[in-house]
Structures are given as structure tokens and as C-alpha cells.
Amino acid sequence: MSILDIPELANLLASYLSLLDLSICIRVSKSWNYTFVPHIWHIIPPPASIFMAQSTHESAELLRLATRSDFLAAQQQPQDSSQGINNKAACSATTTTTTATVDPTQDSTSPEPTEQELLLHLLKYCPNLQSLHLDQWSGTNADLDFWRTFARDVVPSLVQFRVEFTYQCPNREKPYTGPVTVSIPPILIDKCSSMMNQLTIPYTNVFLETSLQEQEQDQDVEAAAMVSISNEAIEDAGEENEDPAGNEESLELAECTKLRRLEIDNSTASSLRLLADALRTGLPNVDEIEISYGDHYNDEFVADAVVASVLSANRKGWRNVSLPTLDTLSSEALVQHSTTLESLQVRNTPGFTSAQMCQILSTSPYLHTFMILSEGECVEPHVSHILAEDFIDLDPVTNSLRPWPCVSTLKLFRAKILGIPRPDITQTHYGCTRGEPAVGNGEEGNGAVVLQETHSGQGRELQAHVYERLSSFTRLKVLGLGHDDRDFGNENNFVEEPSGAWVLGDQAYQYECLEMSLDSGLQKLETLKDLEEVNVFRMATCVGVQEVKWMTKAWPRLVSVEGLNADTNEERAETWLRRYCPGILSNPCSFEL
Template sequence: MSILNIPELADLVASYISPHDLTVCIRVNKTWNTTFVPHLWHTVPPTAHLSQASRSKCSELFRLAIRSDFLASQEQDPPQGNSNKVALSSSSPSSFLSKYGPWIHRLTIHQSHLICPKTTSTTASTIDPNPHQANPEPTERELLLHLFRYCPNLHSLYLFQWSGTDIDLDFWRAIARDVVPGVDIDYDDHYYNEFVTDADIASILSAGRKGWRNVSLPTLGTLSAEALVHHSTTLASLQVKNTPGFTSAHMCQILSSSPHLHTFTTLEDGECENPHVSYLLAEDFIDRDSVTNTLRPWACESTLKRLRAKILGIPRPDVTETYDGWTRGEPEEENEEEEGHVEVVLQETHPGQGRELQAHVYERLSRFTRLEVLGLGHDDRDFGNEGNFVQIPTGEWVLKDQEYQYECLEMSLDSGLQKLETLKDLEEVNVTRMATCIGVEEVKWMRRAWPRLKTLDGLNDERNEEAAEEWLRENCPEIQSKPCALELLI
């Protein structure tokens, strides 16, 4: 019996074959062709690395194929009514798109890929024996819409560099509503974010009537956040960077009501100017039932694998100094005249409240039993601007870290860290720019409790965690560690 007679095994083998080798396989015989053609067209363009010349050639050939199919369909069925109307239609049995379009699951399209280059007339006449000279050249929107009509199994769509006109936005809403209502949404600004407003993103999110599964956005404002929470029942992955309108309530609503959620990311590393980073308030995150005094069950407890978000709102009476050496709650000497510069320090309502909250936060985290990545901190400091450096009491000039977390988890055994013993799949932990209290005993415990741990980033090796960093380096070289240190101005 051939492995091709077992569909699951054939799919597994095909997943390891490069696009080039797949083109060889489909030429072997009819059986191999039937088996491997769907895998060859699964991802367009292929994810394998191509040279710039090869990538450009593939894009142009794909555009010409879509154009030829589009013009042929125009001759068979002339357009009627509103050309912007989105509707699925049948194509001729010999149509290129009707044959291969259903196999396309992942599609990446750049607007320039669909624009007719001025230098391709020779290529066009070679590829397309019937250039349809009498028909006007179709626009990129017409070609894209035509392509969508023959991709009923599309799961992931990545589009970028479209203009932000009202006509285009109406077009995208129609696409989201009628053509690909359940695909991923991934908007990459690439310097074009001035064309897309919070209201635009909210409108497109709202247009997906069957619910979005994977959402990746550079910015999430108030309107788009409100629209997003309505898709929690289908949401599987959420990755956002700048989140001025994403509140703790929004975040908890998604986490508590998303049964398919595996990725929840609101933190990104890398230098960033004036980031707006949302955070979970401890009280919201705990979500305790006032009647039973127990934590309410959340829908993603058995599915969540990657959690990257700040958890704040925990009084920390043990943290009396800022990271750069000043007393918390008092103005820094060089800024005494600046109005509103004094930090407001969160106080306990009763002795021990901070530790009580931490215990409940650990309990909530412990319920995510499939968690692989726990990112409570991150590093997006802007090192390139000398104006961000301030002089500390020692006389040195260091980067002013306004986003440093003080009202956070200690990550110490005394505060209840051992409650996270249930996270046996944990591989990555990030506590960068957090007022943690991780000592040697804590890293020893982590090594025992989390057998798959590969990365522990953010230990304050210039403060109280130098010994832990040293022990980890000497005794666990297999665990990578990137400590967090004061950034001195040289």
C-alpha cells in the first residue's frame, strides 16, 4: 500500500516538501498530482524564501493569470449593476481560478502585485495568447475581487498598501462581510496608518458577521476594542501593539469568554516612542465570585498557550525606590517644578492586601494549564533619544524608564509563586522592567517546577536579582537569560 492511500500520512509528508519539490511531485503521475496539487496551492505565494527577482516574476505571472481569467469571465458574463457588489459566481470548468482557487488557504497580496507594469506588454502577449485588446485594463480592486470569488476555503488573508479612501473602505467591509467572513485579519501599517482610523478598523471588525479568528493590529483604539470583544466566541489569536483604547475590562472580557483563544499578546519588544500599553488590573483579572468567594471559570483556561500582558494594580509597600534610585512618591530633584510629575503610589487598604491580591493572581494564572509563554514584562525603551536620559542620585545619566512596573507581581515564593506549579508546559518567562524579587531559591524552584523552561528574561542583575542571574548562568546554561540593566549614557 502506498502512503498516498492514507490521506493523513500523505498530508504529513507534503507538509515537509518544499514548493519546488512539490512541482516535481505533481509531474510523477496522476495519483501524485491529485495528492500534491492542493499542497502546492495551499499558500500563495509560497512561504519559502525567494529572491527578489523570483518573487517579482511569480507576482507578475499570478497577476496575468488572474487578469486572463477575469477578462474571459467578462466576455462570458458581462458585468451588470454595481461593480462593487460582492457575490460568488461560477466560472467555466476550464477556468484557472475555478480549478486552483479552492486549494488556496493562505493568501498574501500587495496592492502593487495587481497593478499592470508598463514594461510587461511582451510578457503579457507570451503568457496570455488572447490579450483581449478591446477590454480596458482591470483595476487591482477588480482583480482582487475576482480572485476572492474563487477562493471559498481561504483561511488567512494578509493585505497591505491599499489607499484609505471611503470607496476602498466600503470595498473591504464588503469583503469582510460576504467573501471571507471567518479569516484572519492582519493589518500592517507600514507608514500608511494615517489612512486608517480607529473607526475604520472598528467598521471592518464589525463587518465580519461569522466572527474573526486571528486578529493582528498595530493599533487598537476605543471603537475597535469595542468591536473586537463581540468576536470573543470565535477569536483564537489576538496580537496588538499600540493599545490606547484597550481597557482592562476589554481584556478580561476576551480572556473570560473566548473558548478557542490560544494567543493573547499586548506587549511587543523593540524600541518604541511613546507607547500606549494596556494592562490588566489585578482585581479585574482575579474575577472573583462575591457569593462563593472563588474565581469564576474562564473559557480559555484549557486553550491559552501564549499570554503577554502587564498585570498591575497590586500595592507594593516593599518597593520604596524607583528603578533609577529616587524615593517613590516624591519629585525628582531636577523635576521639582514640573506640575503633575510626582508619582501616585498605590497604598494598601489594609495590611497584607498586596500579598492577598498576588495570591489570587497566581491562582488565576495557574488555571492556564497549557501555557507555554508567560510575558508579564517587555522592553520597548527608546534608547535613541538622549533627551530620555536623566541623572540619578549616583551622578550617572541613565535612561528614564517611565513604563517600569512597580505595582506588579513579586514572582517570589513568599508571595505565592508556587501556585504556578501547574504550568508544566511553560517554556518562556519574561519579567523585564518589573519590580520582581526573584532570588536563587526562586530560580531553583522554576527549574524544578517548569521542566520545559528555555528562557527567563528580565532579571534585575544590577539590583536584588544578581545572585539569581549568576546561579542560573552557572547551573542552567541551557536556560537562556537576558537580564535587565540600567542603560547608561556613554
């Protein structure tokens, strides 16, 4: 008895073999061929070169020509459609014969079929089709009949469907995405069967076609952004002259019982209100949401209360949340989902308090990503920070750290931890006394208060406890305590040093932070064996050569140390790292042009 006689073991063995291995196995014997051939076709690799891609394009063109010939033949010789489909599906030679014998140029009166007609004709031969991706298809009102037919005849059998709408402008060589009439997405959604688990309809403009006279009427047309559905992704991309038919879209969304994730881009307050209504009345399985406002730096046009209503409307509990802004009301709404939260990513946090952040960290048993710092935005967001005493969360009875449930799950932590007195820092990097602004845009601002120790050694005590808390996150891969979002292109952000040189000012520079030195207790982080990235951008650290030597030994998976060279010690550390550990990426911090 061979191992191949046991299908479960044979399938397990085949799963470990490459395509080359499988191609060898099928030539061993007939029984091996019978066993391993099906596994070769589980995955068809993409074209490996431009020549193969060109060959794929030529094959697609041949398929189109064959479909066109067969379509014209069907027009010339009407026959029972069901019989014809079954016969041609059973024997591929029939289609080849029809293509070879029918010359579409013989009947000059036959109208040229449209791409839409050819697609519907081709899909008649695919009654068991489950996954379909349509690229560059028109979605205007003139195409409604096609999409109604497509939704009726094709969509019900699909499990996965993705369509990308395009529009060919007369003055452009290539088509571009959009616009899409507001009627099409509901037509497609309405015909989805209970087996549909992925329906993605990305677009830039959902609109209602109106006459010029209607457009000139002095009325406010409120935008109501549509949302596509998918178990994996939802993409919503803004609005332009839409009809306020919000109730219909809300009802359509509420019926999407398999929907799990929402991705919403360029949305307005009205579209988010519709989404909140849909969450209250349906969408029982949605637990992931990503909201962005496109290229807008000013997010104030979407009220905090509207975002809060979306967060509060979820009945299942959010798992993954990605937002551009968390203000007072939305922060309060988010905290209510801390027990289910797995990932939190926010760029702007004007209303996210230290207590709320620690409430999430201390009550989220599944949390693996906590990120409230963004990189490379070149904007000036309101970035909240965690106070060291809140982060330590000391039990006054036992004088020990309270246990947090995310210690075994947290892998990415990016947040500022401040509130640590640093008596060792009396001057800024520009030679000014701390608390006094430099000439120009002062890095600490007018009237900045320098935190003082209540007793000698308090700063080091707090740091030891913060290190202890961080050391409990034993699965941590990314430790981001600093970040860089400065705008080098804005001349108003530069300040004058005492030497007379002009350098980039930094209002958000961290002085009341961890030293990240061995003297302050850095060695407590030796438990972070999975750590890959450390970020200390714009932080007043005391990292030197000894510290980076210790990091390379204590953290065997380290691949990146970002933010060194702010002072002489860090410059030496960064130089040593580049010389002796070239495999570790060193991204230094710069304060000059």
C-alpha cells in the same frame, strides 16, 4: 499473507520510514519495490548544498533551451496542436528527438520567442498541472495580453498558484518587486475555479499607468489597495497613484468564497473600507486577519472607526486577529468576537480597557494566544494593562475565582497585570522617592499617584489571587508579564541618578506588579508544568536565588528567564542561573548605555 498485502497497513508502515529506509526496502524484492517506490517520491527534498542548487539552475536552463527549440520547431512545422501535445506527453523521447534535430539558428527570420511565449508553450504539455509558482514576472500594462491568455488557459485547472511580480529598472543590476497594474489581479481571480484553495499575489505597488499630463493634473487620486487571495495567506502591500476603482476590487473579493485568511500591509483607510464592504457582502469563510502599516510608527492615519468597521463586518466570527492598534471603537468591535477568538496579537492598545481584556479571557473557550505586549519595537506604544481585581474575577457569593473557559487552551499570555499595592517599594531604581520625577524624563511622570493599601496585607492578598488565576492555565508555555520596547538611541529618554550618572529613563516601569517571590505565593504556579518562558522585564520583582532554584525544579521545560538583574537580588539570581543552569537562557535587563 504478508503485511504488504494489506494496503492500509503498508501505507501506515511506510509513513514511519525515512528516505534511507525506503531506499533499502525497495531492494528487498519486487513486491516490496512495488509497495514502497511511490512513497519515496511523496516529498522531494530541497537542494542540500550550493553545488546541488547550481545543478538545479543548470537543469532549469536546459529545460528552457529544450522548450525554446520545441517552440521554434512548432513555428516552422505547424501541425494539429492537440495531436502533437498528446503524442509528446505520451512519449518523452519525442521531445528529445525534436530538440536534437531542430537547429533554431537555421532560420534566421524566426523571431526570438519571449519568456512569456515559452512559458505558455511549456504549460501546454502539463494539462493536469495543479500547483504552480512563478517567480520574477512582469506585471505592467504591456503584459496584459499574456496574463489574459494565462488566466484563460492555465489558471482554471490550478489548485495552488503563486506569482511574484518584478520590474527590471535600467539602472539596477537585479530586478525588484513591483509595480503591478491594477488590472492583473482581477483577471487572475476571475478565472479561478471552485477547486482553487491558494492564490497568492504579493506586490509592493498596485498602480494604474497614466500619462504625464494626467499625472500633472491637480486632482487627488485615492489609493485602493488590492488584495491577493489564499486559503492560507493574503498579502497586500500598499498603494501608489491608483485609480479609485474600488467597487470592482470589492466585488472580486466578495466572490472568493474559499478565502479564510487576510494579511494586509501598508493599507490606507480607503482600502480597509473596501475590505469591510467585501466582508459584508461576501467572504463567508474569512476568520483570520493580520493588518500592519509597514514601517510607519504613527498609525493615526488609519482611523479607529475604519478598523472597527472591518472587525464588525465579519459574519462568521474572527478566530485569529493581529493588529497594530486597538483603540476605543475597534476594541468594542473586537469584544463581540470573543466566543470564536483563538489568537489575539496587538502592539498598540490606547483604547483597550482592562474590563474588555478580561471579558475576552473569560468568554473565549478556544483562546490559545493573548499578546498585547511587543518586544524590541524601539517605540513608545500605548500599552494597556489588566487591573489585578479584574483579572482575579472573584465571585462575591462564593468568594472564589469564577471559572474561565480558556484555562485548558491558553498557551501564550503576554500582558501587564497592575493595580497591586506594593508598600515594600518606596524608591525607584534611580534612588528617587516614588511619585517624584527624576531629572530629565521622569520614569513615573509628573504627579504620579502611588497606589496605597486599603488595609494591611491587601497587596499580598491580591497577589495570591492573581497567582491562583495564572495557575489555572495549566497548558501555558509563555508567561510574559513584562517587555522591553525602550529606545536607547533617543538622548531625551535618559535621566540623571542622584549619583550624577545618566541612565535610560523608563516611564512604563512596573511597580504595582507581582513580586514573583516565594513569600508572595509564587509556588502556586507549580501547576504550570509546560512553562518554557518567563518574562519579568522592567518589573519591580523580588526574585532571588531561591526563586530561580524553585523555577528550575517546578518548571521542567523552562528554557528562558528574561528581565533579571534590575537590583542586587536579581543580579545574584541571574548569576546563579548562568552558572548552574547554562541551558536556560538568561536575558538580563539593562538601564545603562
